Amino acid sequence: MKQRLDPLLPVVGVVGLIVAWYGAVWYGIVDPVLLPSPGATFHALWSGMSGGALGLDFVKTVWRTAVSTAIAAVIAIPLGIFLGSSERLYRSVEFVIDFFRSTPASAMFPLFLVLFGVGDKTKISVAAFGAALVILFNVAYGVMNARKVRLLAAKVMGASRLRVLLDVMLLESLPQTFVGLRNGVSLALVIIVVAEMFIGSRDGLGHRVFEAQQLFDMPEMYAAIFAAGALGYGLNLLFILVERRFVHWSGK
Amino acid sequence: MFAGRIAMERLATGSARLASANAAGGTAGSAAALPHVTIRGLTKRFDRVSIYENFDLDLPRGKLISVFGPNGCGKSTLINMIAGLVTYDAGEILFAGKRREQVKLGYVFQNYREALFPWMRAFDNIGYPLKLMKVPKPERRARTERLVAHLDVKIDLNRYPYELSGGQQQLVSIMRALIVEPEILFLDEPFSALDYEMTLFMREQLQRIFIETGMTIVLVSHDLEEAVYLADRILLLSRHPARIADFVVFDSARPRSAATLSSREFVQTKAHCLDVFQREVRG
Ligand SMILES: Nc1ncnc2c1ncn2[C@@H]1O[C@H](COP(=O)(O)OP(=O)(O)OP(=O)(O)O)[C@@H](O)[C@H]1O
Ligand SMILES: [Mg+2]
Numbered sequence: 046m047k048q049r050l051d052p053l054l055p056v057v058g059v060v061g062l063i064v065a066w067y068g069a070v071w072y073g074i075v076d077p078v079l080l081p082s083p084g085a086t087f088h089a090l091w092s093g094m095s096g097g098a099l100g101l102d103f104v105k106t107v108w109r110t111a112v113s114t115a116i117a118a119v120i121a122i123p124l125g126i127f128l129g130s131s132e133r134l135y136r137s138v139e140f141v142i143d144f145f146r147s148t149p150a151s152a153m154f155p156l157f158l159v160l161f162g163v164g165d166k167t168k169i170s171v172a173a174f175g176a177a178l179v180i181l182f183n184v185a186y187g188v189m190n191a192r193k194v195r196l197l198a199a200k201v202m203g204a205s206r207l208r209v210l211l212d213v214m215l216l217e218s219l220p221q222t223f224v225g226l227r228n229g230v231s232l233a234l235v236i237i238v239v240a241e242m243f244i245g246s247r248d249g250l251g252h253r254v255f256e257a258q259q260l261f262d263m264p265e266m267y268a269a270i271f272a273a274g275a276l277g278y279g280l281n282l283l284f285i286l287v288e289r290r291f292v293h294w295s296g297k
Numbered sequence: 298m299f300a301g302r303i304a305m306e307r308l309a310t311g312s313a314r315l316a317s318a319n320a321a322g323g324t325a326g327s328a329a330a331l332p333h334v335t336i337r338g339l340t341k342r343f344d345r346v347s348i349y350e351n352f353d354l355d356l357p358r359g360k361l362i363s364v365f366g367p368n369g370c371g372k373s374t375l376i377n378m379i380a381g382l383v384t385y386d387a388g389e390i391l392f393a394g395k396r397r398e399q400v401k402l403g404y405v406f407q408n409y410r411e412a413l414f415p416w417m418r419a420f421d422n423i424g425y426p427l428k429l430m431k432v433p434k435p436e437r438r439a440r441t442e443r444l445v446a447h448l449d450v451k452i453d454l455n456r457y458p459y460e461l462s463g464g465q466q467q468l469v470s471i472m473r474a475l476i477v478e479p480e481i482l483f484l485d486e487p488f489s490a491l492d493y494e495m496t497l498f499m500r501e502q503l504q505r506i507f508i509e510t511g512m513t514i515v516l517v518s519h520d521l522e523e524a525v526y527l528a529d530r531i532l533l534l535s536r537h538p539a540r541i542a543d544f545v546v547f548d549s550a551r552p553r554s555a556a557t558l559s560s561r562e563f564v565q566t567k568a569h570c571l572d573v574f575q576r577e578v579r580g
């Protein structure tokens with residue numbers, strides 16, 4: 046009995062949060078202008094997502110995040126494999142990678158604005174830049190940390206260097222690659238949303254949050270925040286499901 | 298290719314050939330008298346520590362050779378150098394006139410968990426060396442199935458390695474080593490991560506494989522009983538820089554069984570090896 050209810054445990058926190066929220070509104074603990082009721086917020090979320098402007102913004106943000114992550118993956122995965130296949134090679138560029146990985150991507154906006162102007166190109170390229178470094182770092186480490194015994198096993202069976210790379214290192218690095226992709230897509234989303242707020246944008250979730258705040262439309266603002274949260278959570282979940290399907294040996 | 302086919306036939310007709318295989322081993326012709334592996338002047342250093350210094354060794358063909366010695370004396374390093382996995386600083390390793398690349402080797406690692414490919418089903422793990430040799434898929438399947446049937450393995454080979462028990466995984470890696478019909482099979486403490494019951498079972502499997510194929514087997518073992526029980530020759534190494542402390546002959550008839558363990562020649566041989574070992578460890 047106890048165990049059958051276990052899958053419902055995550056619901057407890059959600060219900061608790063909503064109850065607390067209702068309570069805060071009901072007893073006027075927080076200024077109702079700053080914190081609308083859950084009902085008003087979810088109404089805004091529902092009507093916005095089903096045919097309203099919020100739905101369009103959501104799609105725009107998904108699109109930008111997906112494109113930037115895809116660009117990052119296409120560049121960073123092969124490069125990461127290449128750099129990771131030789132530890133000396135990676136060591137020689139490690140500082141540069143770590144340096145830019147540690148640089149807040151938002152600090153790159155002015156530079157990319159000069160390069161690409163105000164538009165999707167800038168947003169997407171900054172997000173791709175940030176995500177690529179995260180993915181690159183993880184892929185390279187995944188390749189470098191390939192189990193030594195497994196490489197020796199392939200070698201003693203007569204595998205060429207290329208075969209070892211393709212048949213062993215590549216697959217060995219997959220779990221770590223997925224860690225990189227998950228972190229990369231999260232970072233891309235953060236960068237895209239920030240860019241949509243402040244870099245002359247006419248759509249996207251960031252724009253929606255910002256505009257709602259300017260217009261003091263609080264239910265709308267909270268609705269957009271929740272939509273962004275759901276998006277981030279959903280993307281992470283998506284990668285976990287894909288990983289479980291294709292990297293079934295991960296952690297075993 | 299031709300030699301390979303003969304080996305396969307021997308595998309396929311298994312125990313029926315057992316008696317004749319033994320007889321052939323007993324009346325070894327001149328080819329069998331030549332060592333399979335000849336090591337001369339082998340020198341190996343890690344940093345400034347000398348593991349082998351001008352080391353000579355002959356490994357007889359068609360024998361099961363156990364390697365026994367103190368921890369860290371260089372047992373793994375020795376078979377790794379022969380197998381071409383580790384480079385050496387000086388000396389030469391010869392394979393009866395062949396180059397290393399011309400000799401098919403099998404290698405079984407102690408750590409089966411890390412040696413098998415977790416992304417491949419057990420069946421594909423076993424067939425992987427054939428894939429490297431560009432053997433077409435149907436033939437790969439057929440050969441793998443034949444080997445499995447012959448060894449009488451009762452494992453669901455459609456599973457992934459991490460779904461198998463330790464013993465089953467090690468059996469899969471032994472089959473992966475055998476699938477190419479190697480001339481020489483190296484095993485580095487293959488059973489030390491298994492429980493006792495599984496270890497006993499695996500010893501019998503290895504003995505059977507040896508009897509039926511007659512290939513040269515080099516077994517590193519840290520269990521003296523196992524080393525003597527399975528071996529034709531026991532190579533006893535000293536602390537590094539490793540010398541041959543003794544290269545003991547143990548000629549007890551095969552197949553050996555529990556009775557062998559209590560036979561006089563076994564007890565004496567084991568006692569002698571222990572003696573040499575203790576002298577080496579103290580000295
Ligand atoms: N890659 C390496 N770098 C430096 N030293 C090494 C390396 N590999 C082995 N050694 C050293 O060489 C010696 C021999 O190692 P080896 O693994 O061959 O010993 P072993 O006889 O197999 O030991 P064990 O019984 O523990 O398996 C050890 O002292 C070890 O510390
Ligand atoms: Mg060892």
